[in-house]
Amino acid sequence: MDLLSLRYFQAVARHEHISRAADELRVAQPSVSRTIARLETELGVPLFDRQGRRIRLNRYGTAFLRRVDRALAELDDARRELADAAGPELGSVAVGAETMLTLAGLLAAFRERHPGVTVRLFQSHAQEMERRLRDREVDFCVASQPLAGPSLTSLELLREEVLLAVPPGHRLAGRERVGIAELADETFVSTRPGHWQRALLDRLFAEAGLVPAITCEGIEPGATQELVSAGLGIGLIPAMSCRAAGVAPVAWVRLDAPGCHRTLTLVHRQDAYVSAAARHFRELAVEHFGGMPSCS
Incomplete structure (x- = not known):
């Protein structure tokens, strides 16, 4: 059992669809199918129920996914922590938002202060932002409506x-x-x-x-x-x-x-490691939106 197999399983479990998982992973569909089959053989139980071309995560797969999510999240947090130790002004931050226009001024200021940090942006509606946070694809979401999910916490930026x-x-x-x-x-x-x-x-x-x-x-x-x-x-x-x-x-x-009115919030997972780059982004977001003038 290797990390690649676990990431393949995680993607298939999320989509419950081999082809969509392969597209996300940017690999050939047969490679994903073979990896899942080897993993099931190694574990000694089926992780999915097959109904023709459709697959559904079964009770074994659901239990295994909880552990896999936790293990991969810990490894991702460890990677970010080590990156901080090696160079606190480097690293990356991933952000989801409903529209990029809301973030334009903030991102310009962030790049000026932290030019060594890589910023990745994802435009998403509320449901998609919840999924990205759940799957730890992003560090933060800038949202104009409540996001639901375990371990999510929000910080008000602007009302x-x-x-x-x-x-x-x-x-x-x-x-x-x-x-x-x-x-x-x-x-x-x-x-x-x-x-x-x-x-x-x-x-x-x-x-x-x-x-x-x-x-x-x-x-x-x-x-x-x-x-x-x-x-x-x-x-x-x-x-x-x-x-x-x-x-x-x-x-x-x-x-x-x-x-x-609109309440703009910065949402993140309470149980995830917050890198130096992410902390810098959070601090600047509070400063940026807190200093906005009112519209007369």
Whole structure:
């Protein structure tokens, strides 16, 4: 039993699919199949139930996966700890986020202060961020909605108002505030379910006994302002965006609705080793978002 076999098993267990695991591992499918078969032979029990071309982790595989996850996590933590000892200003940090635009300023400041640290970014919705944290693929996730999972803890970075963006010349442009009921006949640009903007929009309308009419939904929250400016609809955008320079012009209106805000948090595993690079990133994230001005 070697480390490569355990990592192959971990990938197959996560996907419960040989081909998808092989794609993730960037190896040929037969190699993965042979490795799993050898591992089962060595252990003396099947780790998966086979139903035609489909496989499902069985009770032996589930028990083994718990141990494998723990063992590989310890080895990964040991590697990071040794890297810190060899060079505390080197190393790497992996971060997941709903949109890269939120992190642009933070990353620029981090690279300036710690040029020797490698940063890897993963754009993910909430469910995918939970999985990346669970599988220790990332050190942190910057999230705008709660992430659930054992051993996860969060640190609040920013709490900001969410505004309504409307195209220039729209009937609501020039208004200071507007209620949800006044938006019943409007069409919205939003994100797909699973993203915080969509969750907030659905909640605000549900509380008013309404359902929003969505004309455009996507996976990139940062594109909302461009689409609103182009006249495709109106949309909910965090106040952070109204401070950004060089973006598409829109008119900003405040919403008369309780809880119309975004809470940005830095989420990580409590039981994982925090490298020097990750500690530097966490400290700078608190400093960066804590110093942001309000949007007037």
